[in-house]
Amino acid sequence: MNSILEYFADIFKGISSLWAGMRITGKYFFSPGEIVTQQYPENRATLKMEDRFKGEVIMPHDENNLHACTGCGICEMNCPNGSIEIITDRVANAEGKMERVIDKHIYHLSMCTFCELCIKTCPSNALAWGQKFEHAVFDRSKLTKVLNQPGSKLRKEAK
Amino acid sequence: MSEEIIKDVIIGENEDYIINMGPQHPSTHGVLRFEVCLKGETVKYLIPHIGYIHRGIEKMCEANTYPQIIHLTDRMDYLSAHMNNEAVCLLVEDALQVEVPERVKYIRTILDELNRIASHQLWWCAFGMDLGALTSFFYGLRDREHILDIFEESFGSRLLHSFVMPGGLMHDVHPNFQKRIKEFITYFRKKLPEYDQLLTGNVIFQNRVKGIGHMSKETAIGYGVTGPSGRGSDYSCDIRKIAPYGAYDKVQFNEILETGCDTWARYKVRMAEMWESLSILEQLVDNIPEGDYTAKMKPIIKLPAGEYFQRVETARGELAVYAVSDGNKSPLRMRFRTPNFSNLFVMNEITAGHKIADLIAISGSLDLVIPDIDR
Ligand code: SF4
Numbered sequence: 448m449n450s451i452l453e454y455f456a457d458i459f460k461g462i463s464s465l466w467a468g469m470r471i472t473g474k475y476f477f478s479p480g481e482i483v484t485q486q487y488p489e490n491r492a493t494l495k496m497e498d499r500f501k502g503e504v505i506m507p508h509d510e511n512n513l514h515a516c517t518g519c520g521i522c523e524m525n526c527p528n529g530s531i532e533i534i535t536d537r538v539a540n541a542e543g544k545m546e547r548v549i550d551k552h553i554y555h556l557s558m559c560t561f562c563e564l565c566i567k568t569c570p571s572n573a574l575a576w577g578q579k580f581e582h583a584v585f586d587r588s589k590l591t592k593v594l595n596q597p598g599s600k601l602r603k604e605a606k
Numbered sequence: 607m608s609e610e611i612i613k614d615v616i617i618g619e620n621e622d623y624i625i626n627m628g629p630q631h632p633s634t635h636g637v638l639r640f641e642v643c644l645k646g647e648t649v650k651y652l653i654p655h656i657g658y659i660h661r662g663i664e665k666m667c668e669a670n671t672y673p674q675i676i677h678l679t680d681r682m683d684y685l686s687a688h689m690n691n692e693a694v695c696l697l698v699e700d701a702l703q704v705e706v707p708e709r710v711k712y713i714r715t716i717l718d719e720l721n722r723i724a725s726h727q728l729w730w731c732a733f734g735m736d737l738g739a740l741t742s743f744f745y746g747l748r749d750r751e752h753i754l755d756i757f758e759e760s761f762g763s764r765l766l767h768s769f770v771m772p773g774g775l776m777h778d779v780h781p782n783f784q785k786r787i788k789e790f791i792t793y794f795r796k797k798l799p800e801y802d803q804l805l806t807g808n809v810i811f812q813n814r815v816k817g818i819g820h821m822s823k824e825t826a827i828g829y830g831v832t833g834p835s836g837r838g839s840d841y842s843c844d845i846r847k848i849a850p851y852g853a854y855d856k857v858q859f860n861e862i863l864e865t866g867c868d869t870w871a872r873y874k875v876r877m878a879e880m881w882e883s884l885s886i887l888e889q890l891v892d893n894i895p896e897g898d899y900t901a902k903m904k905p906i907i908k909l910p911a912g913e914y915f916q917r918v919e920t921a922r923g924e925l926a927v928y929a930v931s932d933g934n935k936s937p938l939r940m941r942f943r944t945p946n947f948s949n950l951f952v953m954n955e956i957t958a959g960h961k962i963a964d965l966i967a968i969s970g971s972l973d974l975v976i977p978d979i980d981r
């Protein structure tokens with residue numbers, strides 16, 4: 448007799464616990480305000496990443512195509528996995544002295560681990576995070592970028 | 607052992623059956639292989655095979671400077687990335703006798719707890735899913751998204767932050783930081799009871815987890831099982847209590863202990879820890895002192911020659927870092943004692959005699975993260 452009672456009690460307990468769970472799912476099913484999914488490729492126009500989002504390392508240039516990189520190579524030294532290569536050049540400045548300038552700041556996005564050390568340690572704040580995150584390409588070599596734009600020059604601070 | 611197995615199977619002395627669970631099994635959450643010996647449906651013994659994603663992090667540390675090591679530790683237990691980062695930072699700060707600002711301590715502790723909640727949420731989703739409750743998976747991830755958004759706003763990345771560095775933080779937290787955490791606390795206090803209604807109270811779920819995977823306190827201590835898995839066996843092993851770091855000595859919280867010793871007890875410990883973390887967050891979030899976000903550090907960090915040791919409580923147990931320095935800017939030897947490694951090897955002991963379906967529940971209750979085992 449007891450076991451039969453237990454058997455039915457178990458069934459009712461099962462149904463009630465099922466009901467408790469279904470109530471929650473039902474609640475969300477009928478409350479459209481709680482929808483959290485985003486329609487990603489469609490919402491590209493309105494999708495805005497956070498300002499600090501680590502998409503890629505970029506070198507900001509101003510409207511005169513000037514950047515702040517002196518070619519010191521500190522970022523290259525601090526990068527844990529060799530994602531940065533600095534190629535410098537020597538040119539004569541106005542007084543005729545030879546000066547080191549950046550020729551190419553090569554950045555391998557494919558190797559970068561987004562540790563932020565290059566940006567943090569750059570003495571002239573020449574690097575920053577870019578917010579682009581759609582990096583899929585067909586060829587790995589496309590992920591190697593030259594950060595200083597062609598023809599760009601070092602911004603001379605007014606002394 | 608393996609010769610015996612071959613004899614058993616080939617000669618057919620008994621009816622044991624060896625199957626490989628993994629390396630790509632959905633319920634191992636990573637590349638891990640269990641060699642399971644079955645008699646009928648009952649597990650006789652189980653041998654874990656590890657090393658599928660061994661990246662040599664300890665060896666890599668020897669070639670990297672201390673600030674560079676931080677970002678490697680992210681990749682061990684990626685769900686407690688912040689705690690791993692903090693372990694190395696604390697070690698370096700301890701070795702150099704640097705006093706970090708109070709603000710840094712508070713923020714680090716807040717991040718620890720946020721990370722712990724996010725990790726437990728993910729565990730809850732995955733545990734439900736392993737046992738066939740797919741709804742819990744979506745609901746848990748939905749709430750975890752709120753924490754990841756806070757992370758993204760302040761550090762720019764959602765999972766692997768590398769936000770701390772020896773001496774402090776990379777940069778100050780976002781101005782919205784406190785506001786968003788407070789919003790999250792109110793939000794999650796409403797949602798957490800739903801977890802109980804959905805999964806904890808479910809009879810099918812309870813029948814599947816109660817009374818299986820019995821791990822006595824002696825076993826837990828013997829194998830070095832720490833974290834929520836150890837505390838489910840009444841083994842008091844919370845580093846936050848034993849050796850407080852950060853701002854843990856300034857907050858009131860309980861160490862959650864359960865005496866059930868089974869899968870159900872470990873489940874309850876983690877659910878209670880989420881409540882406890884919420885209360886820690888509440889105590890800290892309004893009291894973040896003003897000040898610098900980093901202490902003054904030399905540009906090149908060199909530890910004095912010697913041996914250093916530091917441990918922290920991650921979401922899965924005790925992470926210990928041991929470094930030997932010869933006075934250079936990178937360590938001579940770096941060793942990580944990761945919690946999941948010990949937690950994994952208790953599997954053989956606690957699954958023996960259970961059905962193969964229970965194996966999934968037991969491994970789920972240990973909350974294994976495989977990259978942390980392989981390093
Ligand atoms: S980006 Fe900064 S650290 Fe790197 S070479 Fe240029 S100035 Fe130096």
Ligand code: SF4
Nearest residue numbers: 526559560562563565
């Ligand atoms: S973010 Fe880190 S890995 Fe990436 S380029 Fe900078 S230093 Fe190198």
